[in-house]
Amino acid sequence: MLKYISAIAFILILILVFASPVQAATPRSTWVENEIYQYNHPFASQLPQELATKMQKMTVSPFAFYRGTAHIFYRDMHTLPNSGFVNSSTSAIWLEGDMHLQNLGGMRDSNDNNVFDTTDFDEAYLGPYVWDLRRMAVSILLTAKENGLSSSDAQDILRNFLDAYLNKMSDFKGTNDELSYRLESSNTNGVVKDLIQKAxxxxxxxxxxxxxxxxxxxxxxxxxxxxxxxxxxxxxxxxxxxxxxxxxxxxxxxxxxxxxxxxxxxxxxxxxxxxxxxxxxxxxxxxxxxxxxxxxxxxxxxxxxxxxxxxxxxxxxxxxxxxxxxxxxxxxxxxxxxxxxxxxxxxxxxxxxxxxxxxKSPYQVDFDYTLLTTKSKFMDAMGYVGKVVAKNHAISDKDYDAAIIPVSVDKEVTDIVSGNKAAFKDEIVNFAVDYATQVEYDHRSFVDAYNQGVTLY
Structure with a gap:
């Protein structure tokens, strides 16, 4: 049965591509309140005090809200048109699922290598590879704005992340290098190197x-x-x-x-x-x-x-x-x-x-995006993040289990984007700019509902 996953996935993606798209970024207060309630209410009877903490945390900033509402992001992915750079082979790969800057960190692996890598896989599932890129891209724009960077600088940083992802996928194509690839203090600089050493x-x-x-x-x-x-x-x-x-x-x-x-x-x-x-x-x-x-x-x-x-x-x-x-x-x-x-x-x-x-490892330290106070620091760090996401996608394909992912994802992604990198990056950047605005609208709606005492769980 598993060998048919890609074909089924492609059909699903075609359905998504031709679905009626959600309107451009716009306030949708009632919808947001309902989504948050429906997602969180099933847990209200077990740990209501934790849900109260969650709601308070999500009021702090659009990025904090974004962290707590992956379900809204994927509700939108269900209705928004998909990428023009997805085919049957790249529509059902392993996704981390909740790619944002605080799901990365410094850690020590089981071979005692101190590395920079992904730290959370609770939302991992199959889907189009661009969804991990989209979710991280929005995270980059939201945190850059929170750190006081301009919109143009934030978009430059995002393009650097995408360049790093594509270049590393191209490096992996035709090799098994992804199986041993890791980011250590010897091949990193700046905030990421400091994080690895701290861990x-x-x-x-x-x-x-x-x-x-x-x-x-x-x-x-x-x-x-x-x-x-x-x-x-x-x-x-x-x-x-x-x-x-x-x-x-x-x-x-x-x-x-x-x-x-x-x-x-x-x-x-x-x-x-x-x-x-x-x-x-x-x-x-x-x-x-x-x-x-x-x-x-x-x-x-x-x-x-x-x-x-x-x-x-x-x-x-x-x-x-x-x-x-x-x-x-x-x-x-x-x-x-x-x-x-x-x-x-x-x-x-x-x-x-x-x-x-x-x-619960002694050697894991979460990534602190508030340290990315300049464009150069942010650019540097997001280059490494792009490499991590590429490694995640490349190592989890047929190299891990061909019964689940029967293709070489690094080859397929590289081939589908080859010759069209500028258009690919434009597509992701344009999506992220629009969706970051949507997150800001949704956060404002949430904060208003929270302050008015609307039942949110």
Missing amino acids: SNNSRSSLLSNYTQLNKSNNRVFQTTSELQPVSNSTYSDIAGAMSSYITSIPSNKRYNDSYYTLKDIRLKLGSGTGNLGKYRYYLLIEGPSLAADDDRILEMKQEGSSAVAIAVPGLLPTSVYGNQEGSRVTIAMKAMLSNTDPLVGYTTVSSITFMLHE
């Missing part, structure tokens, strides 16, 4: 001291804070009972001894991120490689629902690929788009809720 200077002991403490019996347990809350006995028992299926989800060649996964403590983690606020997120303290108290590991356990991308192309990724387990979908995507993936990544189900688990 590499972190330590496990500092992470453990931030979140845990030794009790009277000299056993390590979590601290209790406003963001780390104890769970009920029944929740603790349910999560403990789901650990065996989590361990089984890890490939046998990546699996440690059972004692490594011994559960020592659990906390409900509050206040993290924006888009996922309202979903359950737990920190799990496990034994790690020895009985010593200084090498314990922290797992982040995130509730996963269906990808927002699926709003635009429902069913494009067959549920058989991921066993109808959304945590498995995220796990597969992470392995597809990252090299030397965290060996603790896996998934489980607790009380019919699907979760993805991975290590």
Whole structure:
């Protein structure tokens, strides 16, 4: 069945291309209020305080709103015409799904390489490659404006991002270089190099001291804070009972001894991120490689629902690929788009809720776009971001699993854009300019509704 994905995808894209387009950027207050309510209301009964935090965070700026409303973006992708640079081979590739500047960061991979890469795959799904580019492009324009850069400078920065993406895809074409490609301190500069070095200077002991403490019996347990809350006995028992299926989800060649996964403590983690606020997120303290108290590991356990991308192309990724387990979908995507993936990544189900688990790494630091205070700093950083997105797309094609993506995405993208780079960049830039304006309208509508006490979840 999977070999027919591309053909089905192309038909879906043709439908999208000839769909009635949404009007150019315009206020749509009632529609925005309804979309936000419909998306968030299903979580209102489980963590209403987290949804209140989410709504407050989204009032801060258009970019903060954009981070929290990927579902609106993909509702629009369902109706807006698609790119003229998409064909059957490029209409169903692995997408990160929520490409924006704060889903990137410095990290250490499982081979101890300190790198700059993508940090979040909750919305990963199949779709046209341009959707990742569009979403990042809008993010670039919104954050550049927030940082005080002019519109013309922001568009130059965006074009540099697109050039870097296309050039790196062209480099990958006809080679296997993407399989070993990484951005390290040796081939980066500026804010990105500083970020990689900052992440590499972190330590496990500092992470453990931030979140845990030794009790009277000299056993390590979590601290209790406003963001780390104890769970009920029944929740603790349910999560403990789901650990065996989590361990089984890890490939046998990546699996440690059972004692490594011994559960020592659990906390409900509050206040993290924006888009996922309202979903359950737990920190799990496990034994790690020895009985010593200084090498314990922290797992982040995130509730996963269906990808927002699926709003635009429902069913494009067959549920058989991921066993109808959304945590498995995220796990597969992470392995597809990252090299030397965290060996603790896996998934489980607790009380019919699907979760993805991975290590809360001491060596991960989120990208801080507020440091991009000049055009040159922003240009430099977005060049590296373009390379990361290209690597994501190139490494996750037939190189990862030809049953899901049967083509060489780097070849297909390079060929379809070849000779038309200027037109391609113009198309993405024009989209991003219009859509960034739409986000600003939508944010204003949201803030007005929030201040008027409209029920938003």
